[in-house]
Amino acid sequence: MAQEILKFGQWKIRLYDQIMDQRTVVEQIADELDAEMSDEGALLCSVDNVIHRLKLWQAKMPRITPFFAVKCHPDPMVIRALASLGCGFDCASLREIQTILDLQVEPARIIYANPSKHRTFIQYAKTKRVHKMTFDSAEELRKIKEEFEEAKLVLRILVSDPTASSVFGRKFGAEPETVARELLEEAKEIGMKVVGISFHVGVGCKDAPIYETAIRYARQLFDYGTRLGHRMRILDIGGGYPGREVDNPQFEKIAAVINAAIDTHFGDVEGVEMISEPGQFFCEGSFTLCTKIINAVEVPADRITKNELDSNQKGMMYFLNDGIYGSFMLAATEKIYVEGLPLRPKPGAERLTSIVWGPTCASVDVVEEAIEKERMAEGDWVLYPDMGAYTNGLCTTFNGFPRPTLHYAISRKNWKFLEEHGIQELV
Secondary structure, three states, X not given: OOEEEEEEOOEEEEEEOOOOOHHHHHHHHHHHHHHOOOOOOEEEEEHHHHHHHHHHHHHHOOOOEEEEEHHHOOOHHHHHHHHHOOOEEEEOOHHHHHHHHOOOOOHHHEEEOOOOOOHHHHHHHHHOOXXXXXXXXXXXXXXXXXXXXXXXXXXXXXXXXXXXXXXXXXXXXXXXXXXXXXXXXXXXXXOOEEEEEEOOOOEOOOOOOHXXXXXXXXXXXXXXHHHHOOOOOEEXXXXXXXXXXXXXXXXXXXXHHHHHHHHHHHOOOOOOEEEEOOOHHHHHHHEEEEEEEEEEEEEEOHHHHOOHHHOOOEEEEEEEOOOOOOOOHHHHHOOOOOOOEEOOOOOOOOEEEEEEEOOOOOOOOEEEEEEEEEOOXXXXXXXXXXXXXXXXXXXXXXXXOOOOEEEEEEEHHHHHHHHHOOHHHHO
């Protein structure tokens, strides 16, 4: 388990002789922070896992190039690792485009995948030769014509899984059987180039066959656009793919549906660039959050459960150094269940009804509500695995509380792999 600290630009990376379990590395970090008498939280990125996820994607859907959704976690090491390994990037704003271009990534490896864009952002994309961008309305089409007539447009269609954890159909997408065709016609009339079709069925898709429906619609619109004179050559199958190892069977099920649908609907078409916009897929399971209990207060359990029958029972209130205005913002807004685990469990410890609060003065800053936990104390560390998707990128410093400090770990084998693919050029 030999460890070396590798200096890479402004970042420090923990270099190990082998791929390390994230919990083991987090225990080392917690020991170091305790020795320093530090109260800061820690967010560990396993760069090994990012590489593992990319290889899994390439094994299951080799024809489809991932364009990493920068919004999911704009982490400098994740972006550099994926850039060095040939991924493209899904950007939704000027700042995200700038972040990627600053790494000398070619503009052709970026898709500006926001169907409603600031005019000044479109102008910026034009100056930087970022041609690929999405639209889903006549208003956006005309705006792009006014600002960037040479843009290569990808029409986003509306195909949603209503059972997904996040559904985008209300906000984005043109109805594929009517509005999408009208937009292809108008684009032709005003001299704008539509080069492809995109869709996003939602985050956490449970209905894998919806991808077949979306790809079938895409082919119909490819054919219609071609008849109108558009050079249709990009199929973008969106994002939202599961990022935890435990969810791999669902990902493999989705991949099988996508592969079969491509064979059926695009098997006879040559020269189609197939891309996707995964973010959570790479990041969710690649990060582990380690929070510290800054106060542990024993209270009557009815204060937590709001049930008078529990008034004679003991309960615990734990206050962490992170909360819903920090790493847990998405968990709060999307009602995502999270459960922290003691970093160092105590065998035989008393288990009590508990509530876990964030550090701010806000009464809504609740991380876990009315859950049974083993008794813990001030200074104990609480582990939250799978905390890489829409966490650090959403953190605020509300009430003056800092974001958790980022830490990176990678094996020597995988660091050499990244060096062979030019990551040193992206410092």
